[in-house]
Amino acid sequence: MAKSNDVTMATSKEDVGLLNPNLDKMLSIPLKKSDPVELYQPLRKLVATKFSESDAEKVESVLETLNKCRSDMVERGDLSLPMQRDCLIHYFKCLCMVEPLFTADSDDSDGIMFFWYDAFDPDYICVDGVSSHKSIQLEKAAVLYNLGAIYSQIGASCDRTTALGRHLAMDAFNAAAKFFSELWKGFAKDISATFDLTLLFTETLHQLFSAQASELKLQQQLDDDKSNNDASSAFQKHRCAHLFKSVSKHYGRAYDLILSDPAATKHVCLFDETWIPHLHQKQKFFREEARQRKSFILPKAKRPKTSSLVQSCHLDHDAESITEKLVRGICSNSDLWTPKQQLIYLDLLLSENSPFKIMDGGKLLANPWDMPPPYPTNFAVLSSSSSSSSRLMAFPLKKCEPLNLYESLRNYFVLKYSESEANRVEGLFKMVDELCSGMQRDDLSLSGRRDCLILYLKCLCMIEPLFPMTNSPNPPIFVWYNAFNPQEDSSQHNIHFEKASVLFNLAALSKQVALSCDLTTIQGHLLAKDAFNDASHWFLKQSHEAEKASATIELSVNCAKVLRQIIYWNFPHSCSVRSSSSPAPLLYQKAYDMSTLEPLAENLVHSSIPQYLKMKTCPVVTDPGDITQQFLSGYGKAKSLLVGECQPPCLDLLSEISPVNIKDGNLVANATLEAVRLALKEMNLQESKPPQ
Known part of the structure; x- marks a missing residue:
């Protein structure tokens, strides 16, 4: 840090009221x-x-x-x-x-x-x-x-x-x-x-x-x-x-x-x-x-005669408040994608954005810190086949109508602010539109879809302060279909409806992950545990968003409680502490009684019982001396220490591996990651071509 001699020691108490230290000076x-x-x-x-x-x-x-x-x-x-x-x-x-x-x-x-x-x-x-x-x-x-x-x-x-x-x-x-x-x-x-x-x-x-x-x-x-x-x-x-x-x-x-x-x-x-x-x-x-x-x-x-010397810093609101408003959106909603539990196995086994992977046989793969995602994903812990009870138990994903968010958002910015202001945040609008289209692709893996949904949720939080876009001639209309009854749909301008639908899909997807795990392996069992916790977290957050928007019945607060209750009693790690006097049908009765959707609740509850019994009786052998487990225990401690204020979300936008970057006060798409995505897309297209 460069030395400075622009500050001198105050010599007396009377000098304090006249002293105005350099408020711009910050030490590093x-x-x-x-x-x-x-x-x-x-x-x-x-x-x-x-x-x-x-x-x-x-x-x-x-x-x-x-x-x-x-x-x-x-x-x-x-x-x-x-x-x-x-x-x-x-x-x-x-x-x-x-x-x-x-x-x-x-x-x-x-x-x-x-x-x-x-x-x-x-x-x-x-x-x-x-x-x-x-x-x-x-x-x-x-x-x-x-x-x-x-x-x-x-x-x-x-x-x-x-x-x-x-x-x-x-x-x-x-x-x-x-x-x-x-x-x-x-x-x-x-x-x-x-x-x-x-x-x-x-x-x-x-x-x-x-x-x-x-x-x-x-x-x-x-x-x-x-x-x-x-x-x-x-x-x-x-x-x-x-x-x-x-x-x-x-x-x-x-x-x-x-x-x-x-x-x-x-x-x-x-x-x-x-x-x-x-x-x-x-x-x-x-x-x-x-x-x-x-x-x-x-x-x-009775007031002292001396006056205050501190003045608010003059800010050019017209120039900066736009970007700041969007950045505050992601910071104020970071609890949405940060579960209280440390779900390390879900990230290490499933997420394409995690630099550490558990591969088949317990092998640990660590990508270099400066290599951008996506990283290799391991599906060895997922079972190749699902039982009929698992298929009945899985929650379906909600479907939506295609939407051009880029045009809607950019036109609104040009209308309300200016062309130059729209250019400042154009990278964010492009990313939002790309993720909105990508999350519904049929060729996505479980891990790819989950990562896409989480990134889209973060982008929605950034643009949330812009809503309701009542001054826009063509505000975006979000159209989603009922997950359990695809003939029913709802269309709204409300961004909370969009967030609730994305959160529902994240929960349903986590449930599918849990049900597809190979429970005879240590990693599969631990992944199922984390996936159930993940699903419970998403349903809890979804119910909070659903309170701010009227929507199809499966997004209601009451239905979210039913689904969370079913998931709660599916936790494989909870089997050993449950009372033998509480058989599975009685445990699920609580979820059934909470619901006003009797046909839906009955189907979900009764289809859950076989899977509950399967998880309860599934033998899993753990080895505390296993080298992989010891390394993963250390990873969990590191992740626990680094959460919260140690990694503020707005500073992630400065990172080279963030999909959206802050550059000179603007929000831009990360060029490095965009190049990687295009290369992977081209690779997938070439692999899909039939041999000549």
């Missing part, structure tokens, strides 16, 4: 550096020694990818900030997968030594300028640190004079704060490392980036209040004062932590002498502003 931190380490050969040898040569062959793809990720992370200098983030996340997942190999008895045999330098001063040696350690905990801590550092640099590099830039920066600083919180609470106390990984320093960085994220949120609130003419209400004044106080507390805590340890103070000053006065001034400034804002609620006679 450098990455930790490391020496190269060869990981593939020693880890493969370790697996072959501890397990077997066949086990080493099962996981060698993960080990190769782990080695490539680390090499790219340490040696490549041509990576953009989003690509560095993707590489670090991929490496961290691989690292957690191999973590079971780093046991106490393997430390003397694997020959792996990790070297990491202090990020703030590589020459500083009072607390191990170079930290070398065989413990994988140091490696994980250093990677988490670098993820926090990358997010801090992304946040600092955003154009915060625009609504979109401020949104991206706020989410980036929040993500950085989250990573340093994980370091502070989960790693720093157990490792002996460089100063930047100590308890004091990781907590300081957590507080610093929390402060910067809160400051941007405050600016956004001030701007929203100004735009909506809400700044004068007593409630808004009280909330504003609270936000100022919260920002001040975060800056104050970071400042106090650094000053509490002379070594920390010296360490920071050697890196950048303006940090401490910057934190000090920000703390005092926002504390005084909190007092001023709170006093505005008092009668005029």
Whole structure:
């Protein structure tokens, strides 16, 4: 980070009311550096020694990818900030997968030594300028640190004079704060490392980036209040004062932590002498502003004579609010496609967009982090044939009429805004239209259809703020047929009807996946469990969307409850805990009693009982010492740590593997992925041609 001398220390309490620190200045931190380490050969040898040569062959793809990720992370200098983030996340997942190999008895045999330098001063040696350690905990801590550092640099590099830039920066600083919180609470106390990984320093960085994220949120609130003419209400004044106080507390805590340890103070000053006065001034400034804002609620006679110095950032709403409005749509609806359960087997076995795959025989396939999807899909866990009971039990997919969404959306933008504004988001409109057409294709695999539906759902969330398009001469009309009675249909302009229909199909598709699994295999059993959980999640979200739209009867809230109840009692993992006094017919009676659709409910309930009994009696043998299961357990831990604020959805739009990218404030289709899709499409066409 470049040094700056534009901030000086306030000399007295009276100066605080006159002091206006550089509110545009945001701090970021450098990455930790490391020496190269060869990981593939020693880890493969370790697996072959501890397990077997066949086990080493099962996981060698993960080990190769782990080695490539680390090499790219340490040696490549041509990576953009989003690509560095993707590489670090991929490496961290691989690292957690191999973590079971780093046991106490393997430390003397694997020959792996990790070297990491202090990020703030590589020459500083009072607390191990170079930290070398065989413990994988140091490696994980250093990677988490670098993820926090990358997010801090992304946040600092955003154009915060625009609504979109401020949104991206706020989410980036929040993500950085989250990573340093994980370091502070989960790693720093157990490792002996460089100063930047100590308890004091990781907590300081957590507080610093929390402060910067809160400051941007405050600016956004001030701007929203100004735009909506809400700044004068007593409630808004009280909330504003609270936000100022919260920002001040975060800056104050970071400042106090650094000053509490002379070594920390010296360490920071050697890196950048303006940090401490910057934190000090920000703390005092926002504390005084909190007092001023709170006093505005008092009668005029009792208010202090000094006035507020913080003004909302001027934003060019006409230029930026369009893209920001669409990006906010995907952020505010991210819970739609994020189930509470960690459905790792559904992703690893089925999704074409997952870079890790479980192949036949438990072999793990790991694609390079920088290879765009789609990735190979494994169908070995799916049964080649289905019983008649399974066919009766499966929920059919809803069908819809073709729709040209691109023309409708683009014409609306041109009419309401301008041709230039339509051009700014044209990439999104093209992607929406492509996914809308693709989700109904007959030649899609289960995994391809699921991925297409999820991507389409995300795009629908982005364009949702545009609806209802009442000013458009030709608003899109969504036409869907009843899944259980194709003669019945419903046509609406309501986008919630479209979202509810897509969610229904995701649930029905997950149910089909579960019923097609080979339950005699470990992977098939686990995939069925995840697929049932997935179906339950989609039906729950579908019922919420259905409340906002009148539709065909199978989209009703009541029907969604019936279908979820049936799915709940199909969970294969729940069989062992059910009471023997509750036979299957009684369990399904609850679902039947909930429904007003008696013929439909009766058919679904009675056809579910044979499959329930099949899952209950299906023998599955698990092996806790299996190398694949150990690696997958580590993957689950990594995925659990990385969810939520650690991977904000709007920053995924900066990634090279996102189907829609933010480029210079515009939404564009990812050219790399488009080229891959066209190549695959051409390949499929050639394969389908009869031989000459």
